[in-house]
Amino acid sequence: MNVNSFLALSRAFPRGKNRLVCHAWHLEKQALRVQQRRTIRTHSRSLAYAKDLFLGQINKAEVFPYPEIGSDELEEVKQFVAPVEKFFNEEVDSAKIDREAKIPAETLNGLKELGLFGIMIPEEYGGLGLSNTMYARLNEIIALDGSIAVTLAAHQAIGLKGILIAGNEAQKKKYLPKLASGEHIAAFCLTEPGSGSDAASIQTLATLSEDGKHYLINGSKFWISNGGFADIMTVFARTAVEVDGVKKDKITAFIVEKAFGGISSGKPEDKLGIRGSYTCEVSFDNVPVPVENVIGEVGGGFKVAMNILNSGRFSMGSSCAGMIKKLMELTSEYAVSRKQFNRSLSEFGMIQEKFALMAINAFVMESMAYLTAGMMDRPGVPDCSLEAAMVKVFSSEGGWICCSEALQVLGGLGYTKNYPFERYVRDCRILPIFEGTNEILRMYVALTGMQYAGKVLTGKIKEMKKGNIFMAVNMAGKKLRTSLGASVDLGLTGKDGVVHPSLESIVDEQLVLKRVADVLINLYAMTAVLSRASRSISIGLRNHDHEVLLANTFCNDAFFKNNYSMVQLQKHSPENNDASIKKIAQAVLENRSYICSHPLERTF
């Protein structure tokens, strides 16, 4: 039987599904006898766990069991953690750093001596050569001071990362040793006053000199952490390239030394939080950069930038978890001793809720961060950009809420500078903004996933049209399975689960994408906690029953939230206020203010 008429039949007789089931079964059995089971892949397999979630597939093998490190490595990690914790407890005066908006030189020196400036630089270049997992672990402690955390991250997570992941041997040999010891500090220069989220629109220019030996960089960058004292900067600028004979302007990544001259920086920005971190404008005036300092290929800078940013994101999970765990200690001391109405605060439900919130959030963030780090540490170059983005979104928002709730427990006291809570709240506010705003990352998660799913499904349809009977049977079987289970018409998919061609305009449907991203983030979070708790039970970790409790509570909550998002995504769902939201926004923005008449107004 020809597949196409088979399909036509299935379309024409929706109610005849049952009859077709029997037929399909028959055919399936025949097909099985005839050929081996063969899965269709449209592109090479990288660790695409999150991407496959968009296809309704859970690749258990990729996330179960929870990643483990060898016992030697674990011993080493514990050894590393002790002096760093000691340093942060004894030598770091966070209140002073925040008050004076400066990290003292002795503190920076102490950090350099500890080796914290070259955590991921390989040993051969003078660094510690630690894995992503170890980096995440150390970040739990470094995050206790926001300014230090940002200064170190700007240096090694993004500032010198380009050289590390895309640089050639000569560049690594030349620059990494001094960067590892902290003698030179790095900065990442991508953002410009006119180009923030829209990184591809930067205007800084790099023109090739006449003798072809130098590029001259002109332009100005904004919001550059470590901008005032960085010795080595990764600068992104537009260069003229020829693509198939057509002259184009593409972004290139350069290693620029302050010593090249022509670089000036503005005064440090007066920020709400992370005040000890030096953030300023950096201007480039005909800065000569030798052609050997191009990172990767000329014109390939955008990809380098994205790879750099993607590789550092996941650590926000462990940073936030470390911070929340500290806050839990400080807050619980207070809640247990403070008494009102003759009872300690810890006996009141609304206070208890806050502690549960902090515990669950810390648990989820840890689980997600180390799951992602474990994936990234596997051999090969796994693409975990989606997973890292999800960790970042969840952790930044969770961190902000938990800091606020921790402050709330202390009430008025929490609001004063006598306690560190207000500083944690201010330091946390930057998290949803930098390293890719949460809005952009949600779009990235939703669109990348859909694009992937679209490609795979389109590939499957193509195969079906070619007459691959087995494919058709597979699809019909799947469709049946979904319809027998709960099925929701998202209005996003047409027949056979294909992503509808009208979705070219989906890019503009941000509110839809936001919900899709939220669902996916919750799914990944649930995967992480389930994987971790399963391992804890099987190996009998201390307090594993508490982990099970946290995991179940979170999954319960996330499940209902996801269902609600899915319900809102349905076509013509009454729970969906998107159309009204758009109308309101339009009216307000047209008028540039609130437009209602005052309630006290009269018309007569």
Next chain:
Amino acid sequence: MSGRVLVGVKRVIDYAVKIRVKPDNTGVVTDGVKHSMNPFCEIAVEEAVKLKEKKLVKEVVAVSCGPQQSQETIRTALAMGADRGIHVEVSGNDYETLGPLQVSKIMAALAKKEDAQIIILGKQAIDDDCNQTGQMTAALLDWPQGTFASEVTLDGDKIKVVREIDGGLETIKINTPAVLTADLRLNTPRYATLPNIMKAKKKKIANVKPADLGVNLTSKLEVLRVEDPPQRQAGMKVETVEDLVGKLKELGKV
């Protein structure tokens, strides 16, 4: 002269941890509690490493007596600059009853075996506050001792030690070989930097059993009961000295 310094390091519950007594009152809770090197032992290691950096001694050997986890403490000493470590394996019941007498016997045996010139220990451990091991070790070896040292200077084959005593400071000169115990103000211990921790991985830790050293670990002490100190009672304010004397008589204190 071997130029070898033996430093004893003890793994204790971290100073910042809130101690809790076990429900059966046999001891304190140690399971899952953060442990680290005894602060006075850190000062001892720092002093030994300083002597080596000044080239006054040739080798620093860190010693710890305890279960498997004591190796972590030795590793920290190695990361601070010690050259090699010796782990004397003591576990189970023996470890529960391990006290200054047993440790000093072990240290004395090791000093002879390793031909040590100086033994530096912390003045006391923050878990038992015994302040006995250094003194006992010196006695067993019949060596001079410089305890509560706040300053140590090597002078040929003698050591000048400034000691912190109740009345102030006392300076003594003792012959080597000798036993020193470190007091708080002797020095400020360095942080074990991460690069040094990595280098320390290559340093050796030898495993020794007390029986190999011919040491008998039986204790002459038995812990009967461990309990929390009594809760602080509120104080009382009095108006005059007569009232104070009256109240003291009432409480039977005078």
